[in-house]
Amino acid sequence: MSVYADLLRHRELFASLFRRDLRAKYKGSVLGLAWTLALPAALMLVYLVVFAVLWKAQPTETEHYWLFLLCGLPPWVFFSTSLQGGARSIVENAPIIRKVRFPRQLVPLSVVATEVVAFVAMTVIVLVLALWFQPESRDLAWLAIPVGALIVVFTAGVALAIASLNAIFRDVEFVVTAALLPWFFLTPILYQLDDLPGAQSRPWLVDLLHWGNPLTPAVESYRTPLYEGKLPPTGDLLYLVVAAIVALALGALVFRSVDDRIASEA
Template sequence: MSQSVAELLRYRYLFEQMVRRELRAKYKGSLLGVLWYLANPLVLMGAYTIMFTVVLRSPFHVHDYALFVLVGIVVWMFFQQSLMGAATSLLDQGALVRKVVFPRETIPAATVTVQLVTFAVMLVLVAAVVVPIHGSLSVVLLVLPLLVALLFCFALGLGLLVSVLHAYFRDVEPILGAVLLPWFFLSPIFFPIDNFPGAASHPWARDVLHWANPVAPFITAIRAVVFDGRAPALEDVGYMIAIAVLALAIGQALFRRMQAELAVVV
């Protein structure tokens, strides 16, 4: 891992240029820029709030339920868009991969970093709304950058994994899209895990929903800080550190092992 960090530092100018180019391409010609990317979670928040509170009459009994959902959706969208963008990143930059010698990890890393910039702006805007309305202003907001950094490392590790796999096996991206949909609904975006129907009488179900889903502790921890104004549980933070390191290690190892033929397959 230290070797990859050293190489990225060596090619940091190229990495910075990739990030700048993707950001310019993403917001070129847009008057509102990143604000348009807040529209999607706001629409989803409205739709799912109506569905769960009006149509299905949700038993979750969460105060300011719409804001509760919004925080979860913003976290999920960063994770989802990072993976989907990274999956096709090597193919999108195929000409560069074939003609220039540089650390190939730079490409998916730049893609995930662009999503991080968007996510950071969105999270600041969401916090600016949620904190005063829900009354969750607290010193624990200082922990938020650490949680975001861990989520970034986790997404980057998986991004490296899916990017190199999709370069060799073109079914990876559509399979990933199919997997992310049920994963979205099984994540604690619309419900607090402790209040999930049956969780009280079946504690094992609560544990499965929380610990078997690697995104769940990230959503729960970030929501605890932004929405509840309290520190995340230590076991959640420990889990996040472990899963982020594991994802980075596996993603980097597999990428290194498979990158030799990238110039041929992309």
């Protein structure tokens, strides 16, 4: 995994890219880096108002639905923003890539690192709310932190693969953007899989939504200790560990296959 070992070998360069991306993200704003907390909070508030208040979505026997919703949002928001930003990162940095020889994988990975800041902010918000409104979760809510770390690893691998492909095939960015909307509704963030109207009559479809969508085990593993105060489901957690390893390997494989072409085609 020398592709990722370059993060350590060139950690000063990676830190520089990270600071540049973070400053660029909030450049010219009055609050500056304070938006790392304000933006996630505002985004979660919008979802809460739309789905829990206006739409009045309410899964069966789900208390504090607003908290159920908020506990499932951070992994999705982090994943989707990382993929969107990472997909175009190499293309946007093409002038630098053509002039200077450096480990190009650091570019999309720095974008993911930038989104980790917002992910941490969102996790802090939901962790505080869970500890306050769900006293039974106080012993195990902290498990959302290592689960979140696995989600970061999984996302980094996927983002690297997509960024590498988009440098060669520009349609990839648009395919990802188009896929994210239906992907959101196919991920059990607004609902519980067992509460779907067709869950009893079509169990195979529920299994497909659960195990065919790598974000489902991620969301379930992250939300369970926060919202229910229970250990993450063993199957979901193992799935997430394997998915993270596979994503890293896939990201490295795709990057290596196109690395020589990135400078000329980005």
